[in-house]
Amino acid sequence: xxxxxxxxxxxxxxxxxxxxxxxxxxIRALDLLxxxxxxxxxxxxxxxxxxxxxxxxxLAWDGPALSGCSxxxxxxxxxxxxxxxxxxxLGAPPLVVAIDGVWTCTDRAGLRAAAAxxxxxxxxxxATLGAWRAQGxxxxxxxxxxxxxxxxx
Numbered sequence: 147x148x149x150x151x152x153x154x155x156x157x158x159x160x161x162x163x164x165x166x167x168x169x170x171x172x173i174r175a176l177d178l179l180x181x182x183x184x185x186x187x188x189x190x191x192x193x194x195x196x197x198x199x200x201x202x203x204x205l206a207w208d209g210p211a212l213s214g215c216s217x218x219x220x221x222x223x224x225x226x227x228x229x230x231x232x233x234x235x236l237g238a239p240p241l242v243v244a245i246d247g248v249w250t251c252t253d254r255a256g257l258r259a260a261a262a263x264x265x266x267x268x269x270x271x272x273a274t275l276g277a278w279r280a281q282g283x284x285x286x287x288x289x290x291x292x293x294x295x296x297x298x299x
Contacts, residue, residue: 149191149207150275152274153206153208154273154274155206155275156217156220157203157205158202159235159242160202160251163249164231165200171230173194173195175227176220177193177194179192179219179220180194190208190209192207193205193206198242198249198268199248201251202242202268202270204278204282239251240270241291242267246263247265254294257294266283267283267289268282269282269284
């Protein structure tokens with residue numbers, strides 16, 4: 147099932163990047179959790195994918211905002227599988243950018259230091275899947291992150 151543009155999203159930055167094995171395990175586990183949420187009528191449909199060369203997880207669901215308990219289940223899964231595969235899914239720097247074409251996670255200081263070399267950014271503030279599809283990845287100058295650089299001046 148293809149989720150509608152109105153589906154809600156949650157993002158998790160990943161460092162180091164998810165490799166193929168970790169991605170497969172994580173997506174499989176998230177799919178099972180999503181199926182549970184559907185059975186429990188928490189949402190009508192669920193999907194997850196890796197983006198930005200493995201530095202970002204995109205979770206999407208069709209239905210109302212998920213409860214804190216649902217997000218706690220995601221976090222437990224992130225902690226368990228992250229530890230198993232050597233990936234930080236809960237404490238990775240929150241900004242996902244491409245520096246000289248190579249995706250990475252960074253913080254505000256890293257953003258400022260690499261600003262001239264940033265070739266793309268992921269907009270993890272998108273609220274819906276439609277917004278992510280339309281403007282999820284783009285140039286720094288057209289993103290909300292550009293404002294961080296102006297204020298830092």
